[in-house]
Amino acid sequence: MIVRIRRLLVRLTLFLAFVGCWEAAYRAGLLNPIIFAAPSVIVKAAVKDGWTFLAAFRVTVLEITMAILMAWCFGIIFGVIAGSLPILARISAPMLSAVIALPLVVIYPVLLVWFGLGVTSKIVFGTISGVFPIALNTLTGVQSIDHGFATMARAMGANRRQIMFRVMAPLALPAIIAGLRLGTALIVIGVVLSEMLASTDGIGFWISYHRSLFNTGQVYLGIILALSITILVNMILSFVERMHFRGGDERFVR
């Protein structure tokens, strides 16, 4: 406990020192104000216009949350089903690997036509950005499980659905979580990117809008917000991981 508090204090001190140096360098005129915004400028940008950045933040968080929910659900469900059915696995695994290699951003203009400039196109693009690696990881994870588990479950009277979701999916969880990490990172990237390309709201929009007006403080604020969302998402994932591995990895000796 004391070690943790001390570590926290050290980090905080370092962080404050960094911010202090940054501010000092700015005041001393060492930093170009168009390229670098000082901490005080960023804070001023935040409180200006009555905290308008919070609205942009809310929109982006909503889009990312929706995209995560959809990509996790579709990716895991498809991966578990396809991983348990050899024919479906043989067909879909190469297709998934191919799609992952594509620069998916090329389809964004099409999504704009279908879903408009609003949040829907961002949610759909975010989902598409993340769902394929989740599905592929889940699929290969389920495929690599020894058949003995499924045979045993069948003998115990488990039906297809129970075998998939009460035996195979939990067994594949380490692989699924690896997929979730990758897929979720891609979702955050996809949503912010699509906001920057064409939108009317959100952090991505906030950044590109203020960049065009040379409001460096607002741009930096947007970057900090985007980073904080990534950190938040990673914390949630670590939490999910810990929930499962409660009691240590040695339980997973198969």
Add this chain to the structure above:
Amino acid sequence: MNHRPTARAGSVEIIKVERLSKQYGSGANSLRALSDISLSVSEGQFVTVVGPSGCGKSTLLLILAGLVSPSSGDVWIDGAAVTGPLPEKISVMFQEAWLLPWKTAVENVEFPLMLRGAPFAIRRPRALSLLQLVGLEGFANRYPGELSGGMKQRVAIARSLVQEPRVLLMDEPFAALDEQTRTRMGNELLQVWEKFGRTVVFVTHGLTEAIYLADFVFVMSARPGRILERFHVELPRPRTIEMIGNEAFGRLRNRIWHLIGGA
């Protein structure tokens, strides 16, 4: 759990196999695993199956369990034609326990009941009493990763009894254990069996184990597997280690050995 009166010589036929054949695959790379097997087992008997490696013992057991379908022939267990798993009549055990690693021992034992939606108040006491039966009452809340191989198979035995099946099918359940543990597990299995009197079909590579445990030993030929002969083991029960050294035991062991082709 109902205690069966010791009607071991009882003649109620519980397993009946008629003209069973199994061919894996089709065309040029097809493989005949079993050929024209007929056998019957009376309720409460402990029968073992031996035969050369690859002769189809596991295949036969999987077909009895309804986990693999035969190419031709029929299987009845307790009066019901076997066309798929019958978890309330038949349970199986393999060389590996296949315990779910994120569930504790007691949760693994009650898992078959959970699949059927049995409430906690029913499944937990039953699972605990079965763990006690196999001597693991102190390990109910341990995870499989914390148990030895023998302990895992004990949990598997408890789990295979939790649905109160009529027939236990076991495919070399102790083959991965060291010899001492294997012998001890065999004795414990016999104790459990004598207490509950389920019918047991036990596949093994070990002739000594096969004779020691069994009322009847089925001997299979090399692939495609057929039943060559059924030997009645007339040693009294309970069996003791000393019996392994006696003359009748040795004679029977030799006969089976030659029949399989040990030469």
